[in-house]
Amino acid sequence: MTRRAAPYVVAIAGAVVVTIAIGLVSMRFEVPGLSALYLLLVLWLGATWGRGPAVAGSVAAFLLYDYFFVPPVGTFAVRGQTELLELVVLLAVALVTGQLAGSLRRTQSAAEALAADERAMYELATAALRSPEVTVALGLLSERAVRLQGVSRFALVAMDFGSAIPLAGGDVSADELRQAAWSYENKHPIGVALSDGAVRLMRTSPESKEPAYVPLVSGVAVMTIDPGGSDPGDLRMLAALVGLADLLLDRRRAVLEAERARGFEASDRLKAAILSSLSHELKSPIASLRAGLTALMAPQAGLQAEQRELLGDMDNQASRLDRLVGDMLALSRLEAGVELEREPHQFEDLVGTALHQLRPVLKGREVTLEIADDLPPVEVDELQVGRVLTNLIENANEWAPADGRITVGASTNEERLTAWVENDGPAIAPTDLERVFETFWSRRARGSGLGLAISKRVVEAHGGTIRAENRRRGPRFTFTLPLARIAATR
Numbered sequence: 001m002t003r004r005a006a007p008y009v010v011a012i013a014g015a016v017v018v019t020i021a022i023g024l025v026s027m028r029f030e031v032p033g034l035s036a037l038y039l040l041l042v043l044w045l046g047a048t049w050g051r052g053p054a055v056a057g058s059v060a061a062f063l064l065y066d067y068f069f070v071p072p073v074g075t076f077a078v079r080g081q082t083e084l085l086e087l088v089v090l091l092a093v094a095l096v097t098g099q100l101a102g103s104l105r106r107t108q109s110a111a112e113a114l115a116a117d118e119r120a121m122y123e124l125a126t127a128a129l130r131s132p133e134v135t136v137a138l139g140l141l142s143e144r145a146v147r148l149q150g151v152s153r154f155a156l157v158a159m160d161f162g163s164a165i166p167l168a169g170g171d172v173s174a175d176e177l178r179q180a181a182w183s184y185e186n187k188h189p190i191g192v193a194l195s196d197g198a199v200r201l202m203r204t205s206p207e208s209k210e211p212a213y214v215p216l217v218s219g220v221a222v223m224t225i226d227p228g229g230s231d232p233g234d235l236r237m238l239a240a241l242v243g244l245a246d247l248l249l250d251r252r253r254a255v256l257e258a259e260r261a262r263g264f265e266a267s268d269r270l271k272a273a274i275l276s277s278l279s280h281e282l283k284s285p286i287a288s289l290r291a292g293l294t295a296l297m298a299p300q301a302g303l304q305a306e307q308r309e310l311l312g313d314m315d316n317q318a319s320r321l322d323r324l325v326g327d328m329l330a331l332s333r334l335e336a337g338v339e340l341e342r343e344p345h346q347f348e349d350l351v352g353t354a355l356h357q358l359r360p361v362l363k364g365r366e367v368t369l370e371i372a373d374d375l376p377p378v379e380v381d382e383l384q385v386g387r388v389l390t391n392l393i394e395n396a397n398e399w400a401p402a403d404g405r406i407t408v409g410a411s412t413n414e415e416r417l418t419a420w421v422e423n424d425g426p427a428i429a430p431t432d433l434e435r436v437f438e439t440f441w442s443r444r445a446r447g448s449g450l451g452l453a454i455s456k457r458v459v460e461a462h463g464g465t466i467r468a469e470n471r472r473r474g475p476r477f478t479f480t481l482p483l484a485r486i487a488a489t490r
Contacts, residue, residue, distance in 0.1 A: 008056045009048035014041045015060035019068055026069070051103070134252040138168035138245065145223070145241050148234040153211070153224035156245055158252065159184050160356055164220075167249075172222060176211055180220040183213040189378075192225070197415050199238045201225060216246040218253035290315060316360045323390065327450045330387055334457045340381040342462075344484035347371065347378050347410050347417060354389035355408075362397055362406075370409030378417050379484040384458045392421040392452035392477050399425030399475065407473075416464070417483060422476040435467045455479070 021036045038061035067074065094453035138156050146155035146169075155169030157180045164181045166172040172180070183190050191212030193200045201212070214221040221242050293315040294423050295301065297308050348371050357369060378385075389408075396406045404424035411418055428436065428443070435441050437456040440449035459466045459479045466479035 007045070007053035010049075011041075011045050011053040011057035012060045014045065015057055015064055018061065019064040022065075023068060035061075035069075038065065056403045124347065133250055134255065135167055136354055137248050138252075141241055141245055141248065142169040145238060148238055150226040151223060152226065153222070154238075154241070155222040156219060156249065157222060158219040158249055158254065160253075162263045167219075167252075169222070176222060179211070180213055180222055183215045184220050187215050189214050192223070194239055194242065199225070199235045199242070214242055216242070217250045218246075219249040221245055222323045229345060247385055268313055286318060286325060290318050290322065292418065293318060312360070314437075319360065323394075324450065325453050326387065326484060327391070330384065330454055330458070334454070334461060340384060340461055342379050342381055343381055344377040345382050345385075347375050347419065347481075348388060350378075350382065350386055351408055351410075354393055357386075357390060358397070365397060365400070366405045367393075368405055368407045371409060372411045375410060375412055375417065377484040380462055380481055381458075385462070385481065388455040388458050388479065389421075391455050396421050396423035396425070396475075396479075399423055404474075412483065415483060418478065418480050420476050420478040422471060422473060426474070427470040428468055428475050430470075433470075436468050437466070452477075 015038065022037060025034060041061065042054050042057050045057045065318040142154045142156060145151055153169065154169050155172050157172060157177065158165045158167050159181070164177045164184075166177070179190060182188075189212070191210060192214060194214065199214075209224060209226070211222050211224050213225070223238075225238075293311050293350075296303065297311045297315070303311070348369075350423050351369065351371065355362070359380055385482065392407065393406060400406060400423040407420075407422040409420050409422070432443065436443070437452050438449070439453040441453075442449040455477075456466050459481070466477065468475060468477050470476075
């Protein structure tokens with residue numbers, strides 16, 4: 001006897017036992033309504049095994065009661081309308097009772113299954129979240145998933161800064177990693193869909209056992225599901241496990257990003273310390289070198305014109321080196337959070353000072369000023385903004401052709417001064433318009449990559465903005481500075 005047939009055998013046997021009991025009672029006593037005993041049997045069958053056995057017991061009770069207790073006894077014929085009505089009422093009440101008991105049984109079973117799933121999820125989530133290693137927690141989750149009916153594999157792949165890394169659930173082939181990366185980048189599941197809190201297969205062939213891919217916030221779930229052997233309750237549990245995996249992978253990503261940020265912060269502190277140390281160590285030797293060169297270029301030194309010209313070139317390079325060291329020192333101070341010494345200054349005076357400092361570098365290059373008349377003063381750190389102008393003009397000079405022109409301009413609105421430095425050089429690649437302001441990045445191998453980065457830091461420290469753009473004539477660097485409070489309130 002199979003387990004499926006056993007409840008029906010019990011239903012028929014129970015109807016026979018109740019029939020015998022009614023017969024024995026009827027032989028000694030005249031008790032009306034003994035047919036109600038069948039209802040107790042049907043109710044018990046429905047509550048124990050569900051609707052099918054309850055219906056079988058109802059039909060058996062109807063036939064047995066008709067055969068043994070409804071005149072004419074010993075046949076299935078019914079002589080009177082009263083007896084027929086009694087049989088019909090018995091069958092109807094038995095069927096309704098069986099249906100209600102079966103529904104109650106199904107509801108109870110569903111509630112028990114849901115409670116078991118919730119308890120299992122709670123225990124798994126608690127164990128996973130308490131685990132100090134996220135990878136261990138993901139392994140526990142994967143082991144729980146493959147215990148579900150129809151799920152033969154549940155692997156988790158993390159997407160770490162563009163790389164697909166298998167973390168749990170066994171090996172993942174190179175082709176599967178490519179599929180996982182595609183699913184993650186396009187946010188498109190392959191082979192399955194999550195709907196109504198359950199995993200729903202989307203296979204074109206019922207026999208297909210290809211892996212399915214579900215993209216998550218920080219990774220991909222790779223799973224193999226038997227299309228014909230999956231239980232709906234287990235598919236709901238699988239969807240919940242996918243959601244928990246999503247949280248764990250996101251937690252892992254947050255930990256990695258925090259560690260990465262700490263590494264960058266430590267690297268920045270080390271870099272700032274090195275820059276500050278080098279700047280201070282180089283400042284004095286460069287000052288001594290320039291003083292010596294200046295003394296040698298004096299007429300009293302008695303050198304020839306060609307020798308003085310050579311010394312002048314050396315002095316220009318020493319001056320450039322001095323500005324580079326000054327940039328390094330300024331960068332270290334900005335990163336250390338040194339406060340700016342803000343005072344009102346005329347912008348045209350700042351431009352004039354920068355051009356005077358760069359006179360040996362410009363060597364007679366044409367510089368056009370497009371500065372509006374009667375500009376109000378700006379409230380800035382004179383030394384630092386002068387460094388911005390020096391770096392931008394020197395950068396324009398390096399990229400402009402030999403016969404090219406540099407333009408320095410400025411205008412104001414109600415609250416800010418907008419200034420720009422433009423040259424006739426080649427356009428900046430669109431992908432590099434933001435990168436030019438990165439520290440130590442340069443379009444040329446011989447560049448230090450400090451000037452524009454420091455300019456950005458100084459401008460932003462003043463509450464302004466700076467950007468690079470390609471104009472018809474050539475590249476233009478535009479930045480803003482705050483007006484002095486007195487000028488801004490006029």
